[in-house]
Amino acid sequence: MIQVKNLSKHFGDLKAVDGITFEIEKGEIFGFLGPNGAGKTTTIRLLSCIIKPSSGTAFLDGHNILDDAMEIRKIVGVLTENPCLYERLTPVYNLDFFGKLYSIPAAVRAQRIEELLTMFDLNDRKNQKVETFSKGMRQKLALARALLHSPKILFLDEPTAALDPKTAKGVRDYIKKLSEEEERIIFISTHNLTEAEYLCNRVAVIDHGKIRGMGSPDELSRDIWKGQQVQIAIKNYNHQIQQTLKDLDIIKHFEFQNNILIIDVQDTLTDNPRIIEALVNAGAQIVSAEIKRHSLEEVYLNLIRD
Amino acid sequence: MITKAIAVMKKDLKEISQTFQVFGVMIIIPIIFGVVFPIIIAVVAASIPPAEIGTLDFLINLYSGFFLMMGAIIPTVIASDSFAGEKERKTIEALLAAPISDSELFLGKVLVSFVPTVILTYLSATIFCVLVNLGLGTFKLPNLNFIFILLAAPLFTLLAIELTVFVSVKVKGFREAQQLAGAVLVPVLAIVFLNAFTTSIFMFPWNIILFASLIGADIGFYGLAVKKFGRENIISKI
Numbered sequence: 001m002i003q004v005k006n007l008s009k010h011f012g013d014l015k016a017v018d019g020i021t022f023e024i025e026k027g028e029i030f031g032f033l034g035p036n037g038a039g040k041t042t043t044i045r046l047l048s049c050i051i052k053p054s055s056g057t058a059f060l061d062g063h064n065i066l067d068d069a070m071e072i073r074k075i076v077g078v079l080t081e082n083p084c085l086y087e088r089l090t091p092v093y094n095l096d097f098f099g100k101l102y103s104i105p106a107a108v109r110a111q112r113i114e115e116l117l118t119m120f121d122l123n124d125r126k127n128q129k130v131e132t133f134s135k136g137m138r139q140k141l142a143l144a145r146a147l148l149h150s151p152k153i154l155f156l157d158e159p160t161a162a163l164d165p166k167t168a169k170g171v172r173d174y175i176k177k178l179s180e181e182e183e184r185i186i187f188i189s190t191h192n193l194t195e196a197e198y199l200c201n202r203v204a205v206i207d208h209g210k211i212r213g214m215g216s217p218d219e220l221s222r223d224i225w226k227g228q229q230v231q232i233a234i235k236n237y238n239h240q241i242q243q244t245l246k247d248l249d250i251i252k253h254f255e256f257q258n259n260i261l262i263i264d265v266q267d268t269l270t271d272n273p274r275i276i277e278a279l280v281n282a283g284a285q286i287v288s289a290e291i292k293r294h295s296l297e298e299v300y301l302n303l304i305r306d
Numbered sequence: 307m308i309t310k311a312i313a314v315m316k317k318d319l320k321e322i323s324q325t326f327q328v329f330g331v332m333i334i335i336p337i338i339f340g341v342v343f344p345i346i347i348a349v350v351a352a353s354i355p356p357a358e359i360g361t362l363d364f365l366i367n368l369y370s371g372f373f374l375m376m377g378a379i380i381p382t383v384i385a386s387d388s389f390a391g392e393k394e395r396k397t398i399e400a401l402l403a404a405p406i407s408d409s410e411l412f413l414g415k416v417l418v419s420f421v422p423t424v425i426l427t428y429l430s431a432t433i434f435c436v437l438v439n440l441g442l443g444t445f446k447l448p449n450l451n452f453i454f455i456l457l458a459a460p461l462f463t464l465l466a467i468e469l470t471v472f473v474s475v476k477v478k479g480f481r482e483a484q485q486l487a488g489a490v491l492v493p494v495l496a497i498v499f500l501n502a503f504t505t506s507i508f509m510f511p512w513n514i515i516l517f518a519s520l521i522g523a524d525i526g527f528y529g530l531a532v533k534k535f536g537r538e539n540i541i542s543k544i
Contacts, residue, residue, distance in 0.1 A: 011542075048403045049403075050399065050402045050541055051538040052538060070405055070407065073403060073404060073405040074405045078403040080399045080403070081399075082396040084396060084400035084401070086321060086397055088321050088324045088325070089320060089321060093317075097313060097317045098404060101313060101404040102405060103405070
């Protein structure tokens with residue numbers, strides 16, 4: 001579990017991270033979204049004990065970042081913004097070196113390196129220098145390094161950047177598997193909102209060092225737009241139907257555009273059946289009805305704009 | 307502690323072995339000191355009258371003292387590259403996120419320069435002695451002065467490397483580190499010329515004072531450098 005308590009990091013007058021608080025449970029994939037310079041990378045550096053906070057603290061699997069840095073470094077894997085690979089060395093040497101730093105026994109290390117290189121399709125290039133690798137291959141190798149010691153907590157900065165669609169899907173599926181089957185905590189910092197929507201149980205949007213919103217995309221949407229919206233396609237919209245809707249006290253607001261009724265309600269679960277029933281009684285010919293979902297992109301842009 | 311430091315040392319040596327710039331310095335300097343200097347001594351010996359034997363002794367003392375300098379010259383490139391190079395190549399962050407202490411990391415980076423420099427210094431000094439003796443046709447080296455120089459060389463080397471690695475931690479790039487590291491040569495040069503004009507610097511009690519000071523400086527500066535290391539300082543210079 002990760003518990004972040006009022007964590008701040010100042011560089012002179014700049015408040016890179018400004019009193020952020022959140023918790024991440026075991027097995028959760030947590031998305032950290034925000035524009036460039038919002039404080040995402042600084043937060044990862046604070047939580048992986050590369051830098052020290054100006055105030056506040058965080059606990060990772062019970063270890064305090066203020067006084068247990070070495071234990072934290074053993075249980076976290078970090079995919080940094082840059083791949084951080086030794087280009088004049090082979091992928092095997094790169095991984096073996098980090099395996100030694102993580103105190104992985106030699107036999108286990110060799111087996112794990114083989115497994116990861118196979119998983120990321122790098123086995124046939126394992127004895128070539130990294131300087132001959134494409135950007136995507138470097139990213140895969142950096143990801144392999146982050147996973148090498150099977151960390152309990154993974155910090156991934158743009159994990160699928162520079163990957164081709166097939167490999168990116170493979171990485172996403174692997175991340176899901178790590179979370180669902182192995183209950184690892186995955187903290188993803190990304191600009192790829194589609195990916196965040198697909199992968200993350202919850203997201204936090206950070207801007208100018210402060211968290212602007214946090215929760216599942218649906219929860220954030222409800223918070224922003226104060227309730228939910230239902231979209232009902234009707235063939236024969238008329239004055240009687242309009243009056244029926246006006247008479248219903250559960251409807252806060254509605255509008256009709258292009259044969260579709262858009263209705264603001266408080267709770268779709270209890271309100272939808274009553275609305276549909278009222279419309280049918282008023283003679284409405286309903287073609288379809290669905291809850292309008294705001295995309296994570298809409299949520300994100302709304303939070304950043306504010 | 308030593309296992310991880312050795313892992314860092316081996317990794318860096320593997321990288322260095324593939325860089326001609328660094329490799330070149332490591333080969334050329336020992337050849338000049340070990341082979342070219344004895345040839346100069348032999349040529350001078352053949353061209354001066356026996357009455358001017360003092361000139362020859364001065365030359366031998368001067369060149370002997372240069373083996374102290376070797377410990378400051380050879381590691382300049384490697385030690386300057388230690389952290390500054392990793393910052394320039396943007397490889398440092400993964401290393402800082404790994405479970406290796408500041409002390410292990412600093413030691414690893416010091417060893418990368420120290421081990422090959424000491425090996426090359428002794429190898430070159432052995433060749434120097436053999437060639438000087440062969441060139442003069444008599445046993446001249448190693449004399450007591452040269453033995454003390456060879457005992458002091460690793461201590462000088464260690465201090466020079468610690469200073470250079472520490473500079474490399476603090477600056478942004480390799481070139482900046484190398485330029486600042488050049489300052490390390492100044493006090494070494496002073497001792498080299500002092501030794502050439504008066505061999506008493508390596509005689510009792512000055513040798514004891516010098517060794518004690520060097521050991522103290524080596525240990526003291528290592529502790530200070532680790533204390534002032536600061537991962538944050540390194541990451542802020544990327």
